[in-house]
Amino acid sequence: MSKGAEADIYRTRWFGNNAVSKVRVKKPYRQKLLDYEIRKNRTLREATMLSIAKEIGVRTPFVYFVDPISAEIVMEFIEGKNLKEDMNESLALEMGRCTGLLHTNNIIHNDLTTSNFIKAANNQLVLLDFGLSFLSGRLEDKAVDIRLVKEVFFSSYVSICDLAFPKFLLGYSSVIGQKTMRATLKKVLEIELRGRYSRIA
Amino acid sequence: MLCLGIESTAHTFAASIIKYTFTESSLKNINLRNLRNSYARILSDSRDVYFPPKGSGIHPRIASRHHAEVSADILKQCIKEAGLSIRDIDIIAYSAGPGLGPCLRVGAVISRMLASFYKKPIVPVNHALGHVELGMMLTCADDPLVLLVSGGHTMILAFSQKRWRVFGETLDITIGNLLDQFGRANGFSSPCGDQIERLSSRSSGTYIRLPYTVKGNDVSFSGLLSAAKRLAEKRMREGMHFAEVCYSLQETAFAMMTETIERAISFTGKKEVLVVGGVAANKRLREMLENACERHSSKLFISPNKFAGDNGCQIAWVGIIDFLFREKEIKIEKSFVHQSWRVDTIDVNWRAT
Numbered sequence: 001m002s003k004g005a006e007a008d009i010y011r012t013r014w015f016g017n018n019a020v021s022k023v024r025v026k027k028p029y030r031q032k033l034l035d036y037e038i039r040k041n042r043t044l045r046e047a048t049m050l051s052i053a054k055e056i057g058v059r060t061p062f063v064y065f066v067d068p069i070s071a072e073i074v075m076e077f078i079e080g081k082n083l084k085e086d087m088n089e090s091l092a093l094e095m096g097r098c099t100g101l102l103h104t105n106n107i108i109h110n111d112l113t114t115s116n117f118i119k120a121a122n123n124q125l126v127l128l129d130f131g132l133s134f135l136s137g138r139l140e141d142k143a144v145d146i147r148l149v150k151e152v153f154f155s156s157y158v159s160i161c162d163l164a165f166p167k168f169l170l171g172y173s174s175v176i177g178q179k180t181m182r183a184t185l186k187k188v189l190e191i192e193l194r195g196r197y198s199r200i201a
Numbered sequence: 202m203l204c205l206g207i208e209s210t211a212h213t214f215a216a217s218i219i220k221y222t223f224t225e226s227s228l229k230n231i232n233l234r235n236l237r238n239s240y241a242r243i244l245s246d247s248r249d250v251y252f253p254p255k256g257s258g259i260h261p262r263i264a265s266r267h268h269a270e271v272s273a274d275i276l277k278q279c280i281k282e283a284g285l286s287i288r289d290i291d292i293i294a295y296s297a298g299p300g301l302g303p304c305l306r307v308g309a310v311i312s313r314m315l316a317s318f319y320k321k322p323i324v325p326v327n328h329a330l331g332h333v334e335l336g337m338m339l340t341c342a343d344d345p346l347v348l349l350v351s352g353g354h355t356m357i358l359a360f361s362q363k364r365w366r367v368f369g370e371t372l373d374i375t376i377g378n379l380l381d382q383f384g385r386a387n388g389f390s391s392p393c394g395d396q397i398e399r400l401s402s403r404s405s406g407t408y409i410r411l412p413y414t415v416k417g418n419d420v421s422f423s424g425l426l427s428a429a430k431r432l433a434e435k436r437m438r439e440g441m442h443f444a445e446v447c448y449s450l451q452e453t454a455f456a457m458m459t460e461t462i463e464r465a466i467s468f469t470g471k472k473e474v475l476v477v478g479g480v481a482a483n484k485r486l487r488e489m490l491e492n493a494c495e496r497h498s499s500k501l502f503i504s505p506n507k508f509a510g511d512n513g514c515q516i517a518w519v520g521i522i523d524f525l526f527r528e529k530e531i532k533i534e535k536s537f538v539h540q541s542w543r544v545d546t547i548d549v550n551w552r553a554t
Binding site for chain 2: 003004005006027028029030031032033034035037038084110111112113115132144147148151152154155156158159191194195196197198
């Protein structure tokens with residue numbers, strides 16, 4: 001069906017259901033051992049986290065089958081459009097709400113780009129691609145997540161980012177609370193200042 | 202039109218003259234396409250690099266003293282090589298940041314002096330923008346994703362809406378820092394990338410686990426650096442050769458870089474990748490990037506080795522285009538240096554969309 005950055009996606013059937021198979025392909029450029037471990041760990045991580053996220057109320061595809069050795073996950077096929085192609089302010093709010101839910105439950109997604117959301121029926125967002133995710137209560141990790149969202153908004157949605165990013169934060173704070181959001185944003189700034197040449201004088 | 206570019210951001214003091222020839226048509230319709238194709242010529246390119254003593258990094262003050270000492274000779278050599286006199290020059294461009302303050306000031310002072318004495322317009326140039334635009338000019342890439350990897354930068358950029366926007370970057374140290382600091386801890390003299398590459402190509406190819414940190418489109422190298430240093434120390438203590446550590450360090454760091462590039466390609470859908478900056482000279486990194494680009498059927502452009510590292514041409518070239526597309530000249534008293542001048546804060550007038 002498509003070729004992502006790290007995996008190939010195929011449409012298939014699984015016991016009568018529409019399904020997709022996500023195979024983390026071998027990367028010939030990567031050292032063999034490193035490649036094997038990355039693919040195996042991410043597959044397991046993703047399968048686990050997809051289920052955990054569902055428990056706390058973030059919609060994710062159902063996992064049907066996992067094979068860590070060949071790094072393959074078969075999961076539910078979600079009808080809808082990729083958020084990357086169809087982004088607007090109200091969806092930014094929804095995206096913020098999703099992120100807030102994850103963070104109140106100490107789930108760090110670690111790859112919160114718009115291409116990892118699917119807009120399903122009724123503008124409901126379905127979150128994908130938990131390969132880099134992990135559990136952590138550290139503010140730092142949550143802030144790294146938010147920083148990525150900020151980076152994506154300000155590089156790819158330049159025309160709407162001035163309105164959309166505050167909307168995202170509004171959605172985020174509606175779940176996680178004003179106080180925590182402010183603390184997170186402060187941390188985001190701190191992380192940005194750690195980066196290269198960012199002391200904006 | 203002749204532009205003298207003076208580069209002095211870190212360890213390199215360089216000067217270069219680029220000649221841009223107007224034609225009837227390009228005079229009427231200045232756009233970047235006819236600017237970069239065949240009308241720009243590099244007339245001279247002189248540099249002198251400050252090498253810090255073994256095991257230590259660049260000391261900003263000592264580097265700036267080196268720059269001040271070699272500056273007269275480099276300028277003389279640059280003008281002589283081009284077969285010109287300083288009076289023939291039309292524009293003076295200098296690197297105004299980002300970089301080491303004392304070093305930047307040397308270049309800026311020299312440029313202001315030349316500009317005021319010979320009454321020439323002065324153009325402050327962003328060093329990172331220089332890397333990117335020179336790479337674009339030399340490789341004739343059209344609309345690429347740019348990977349800027351050097352001692353000062355580790356960034357993935359793409360042009361959109363008047364600016365080079367950041368699609369991914371390092372959250373802490375750069376890939377050049379990583380290689381240099383690791384090398385220096387083991388007694389190499391910086392820049393160490395070359396020596397690490399040579400050592401790892403001689404290793405047995407045994408991979409030792411090191412932290413691999415990709416966060417979305419961003420990377421982080423500080424944990425990898427600490428782990429690699431510790432590992433090298435342990436190996437030294439046990440009297441084992443540490444080529445394997447170099448090998449594992451390179452494999453891990455470059456795989457991280459290549460993965461983020463892959464992520465950025467699939468996110469932006471760009472069909473070209475351009476690699477610029479000092480680390481672009483590394484063969485292993487090139488090999489990995491070639492492989493990744495092949496998978497996404499993107500074309501890979503790599504800045505020629507000679508112009509991958511810091512040089513004067515990048516400053517002279519941006520000096521020319523910036524001057525041509527600039528509405529107002531910058532007064533000498535307004536010419537600045539800025540140690541932390543991010544490339545994504547600059548409005549680029551000369552590119553469409």
